[in-house]
Amino acid sequence: MPARICHARAIALVMGCASLALAVTVPAQATGHHGGIERAVLAKGDGWASAEGSTTGGAAATPDHVYTVSNRAELIAAFEDAGDAPKIVRIDGTVHGNSDASGTPIGCEEYETGGYTLDNYLAAYDPATWGRDEVPSGPMEDARLASAKLQKAAVNVYVPSNTTLIGVGKDATVIGASIQIQNVSNVIVRNISFEDTYDCFPQWDPTDGDTGHWNSEYDNLVVYGSDHVWVDHNTFGDGDRPDAGQPLYFNERYQQHDGLFDIVKGADLVTASWNVLKDHDKTMLIGNSDGAGASDRGKLRVTLHHNLFKDVNERAPRVRFGQVDSYNNHFVATTGSVYGYTYGVGAESRLVAEHNAFTLGAGFDRAKILKKWSESPITAADNYVNGRRTDLIAVHNAGVPAEQLTAGAGWTPALRSRIDHPRAVPALVDRGAGAGILR
Template sequence: MSARRRILAVLGGAAAALCLVTGLIAVQASAAAGCRVAYAVASQWNGGFGASITVTNLGDPLSSWQLRWSFTAGQTVTQGWNATFSQSGSTVTAVNVDYNGSLATNASTTIGFNGSWSGSNPVPSAFTLNGVTCTGSVTGSPSTSPSTSPSPTPSITPTSTPGPPPTGLVGWATQGGGTTGGGNASATTVTSSSALTSAASGTNPAVVRVSGTISCSGMIRVGSNKTIVGNSGAVISGCGLNVSEASNVIIRNLTFRNWNDDAINVQYSTRVWIDHNTLSNGYDGAIDVKRASDYVTVSWNHVHSHDKTMLLGHSDDNGGEDRGRLRVTYHHNYFDGTNQRHPRVRFGNPVHVYNNYYRNVGGYGVASTEGAGVLVECNYFENTGDPYHLGEGDSGPGSLVARNNHMTGSGAGQTGGSVASIPYPYTCDTPSQVKSIVTSGAGAGRISV
């Protein structure tokens, strides 16, 4: 079943405080209280689904919170993140964790879960936050003035333009609750490395638009719930973006040049979408995913004039963290005269490589190593002597299944073993048409943002 996104916005007043956890703060009748909830089914499959919930506190600041709702069709929560989930019958309670318990006035936090369903999967009809029905309005008078953000530096220009919706998201980043980045947060435009560093930090939802050329060195860290998107012609030169210990991140429409570490590094992070970027002439990896990261989609990127392209899993010795994770989808990427790692895979299973165009690849295309399981399908290999193989360097072999690939002036490749099934819906383009599809659509500047 194709992914569905549903948004629920609920209006209302105060209700009696219902606390399941000792120490939660009851809402006083004289205090300002109110909340808004957006519930999204990010992906759904036979018997299961992933959902994300954004909670906005409209009342007085909270130091801790619990969100409660009821399912009406027998759904159950099976796994959650960014909150502690419990369920009694149809009633689900989500309690904050240590890093997101404080919610200032008008502040939001996003949580998510995987669940099971049978027959139907309707959206819950009502939510309460610390016992107050979320209605989108406020009761009582604020006891404190709403907090305001510090004035931005001159190089940060707030705008009201929303970031791009995650249209076209396919693959592993649709799983685990889906990937929405900064969502509909008002965008902030940055023109310097210091402004980008500031805007990309923290965990509050944010849409950060890069304008012009930002020159920098090293790595700029990107926090959770962020969309980093380039305006037309946006360039990051000399440095890269480090998505570390984060979740729900989107990076789109940027040109990376001459980075002195990695262009985009993802580590200890989940639900990341890297889409429609152009990358060239860097030092190390163009897009590397490692250290227990999971639920990542790398799509419609153009890499040229570069050696080490996309590494998945950094070390043969890191299986304790990486096994059962490192699930990544690579689709519609343009590997243009690059040399190796398209991708090189350790441990992840299944890793999905489909509808990519490989042109004049010098070393090898795809390598499956260290017990990984890689499905290579519907790609277009042109003048690529070694399109895919098992093992690489000192790394032992994994499994690789290849099917429906188009070969022009390329080798036969090496396959072996089996790969776990792909859990999400996708469509393979006709392999012989992938070259024209990818060259006309991949890279920065090919989408409207």
């Protein structure tokens, strides 16, 4: 079924289209492809996504529901074709989220409307004239919001139930799109590099903290209100637009990235394995709000294993409410990188962090591996820091006496496909994690 055609500005942006912001005239090419990694399913007992049923994605897709796509329009058309019928969507090459109908990348200026430009915005809300007591409002903030709405319609791409999204070969890449697994079930995402999902229109908030901050939207991948999701052998990062390279406005970094991979809003039964998450600030949230207990209690059951978190500042992950099993991951903070903490212990969380390896450069404090946000117990056993077995809770409590953590999450993970010795984890994970590895 062809995607609905809409008409708007030069780049065919459309606010009336619910799910497609760029004009598309034909659906993505359907190809009959049999076997191989594309029809792989999550193994029995491999993390929370294997509980209460199974996670098979599009493994049962008929040949006419296997698609090969190479641009954003084809990707969306493949997702929209045949509703929730099992489907396999193969990304071949590079898909740009910020692109025109033919897949050619476009710049932020193509979304600007209502008189918005960054220079105009900076002039309107310069603290020297606007002050620091109120968030921006008025015509230029309205123009920013309208421009941001146009970009959102292009950037957010929604995955249906019963889908396998998989990269072809070593180089499948998604740049600038936010892949949304939202309120669906049974999805597999494998073998893709996700890069630089950037916000063209960050908001300046002078009331955020003592000095104000720029706040942005969009994550590379979001699991939102969905269940039975397996995310495996992908690479997440900021690509050619690192935050450290962005300018300072009002003496604050112009932050264009939010998270890399978030699991929020009552999502449940997720396994993330053999991924690389690198060179980023706010890396992974599991549970997005302390006030979301009504929707999140009993959910947010997530397994993280054999992932490489390299030079990420924080949230690897930060956990609220969920029963999260994090084991056999490798956390690397190289000398010169910015490092705040690894595990954030948040509201009503029940985090188990075991058999992990940490490689910290000179000058990093082991006491900051854990960070207490709320009064919640944690299990942290058999973890190794720079090759030595380390009691992370004891080290934290000794180094941060004002924020004592309580040992014992109150549950024992049972869904683990294999447990490697923490000393072996760096070599295994560094060699085997990320996109382009699967054959």
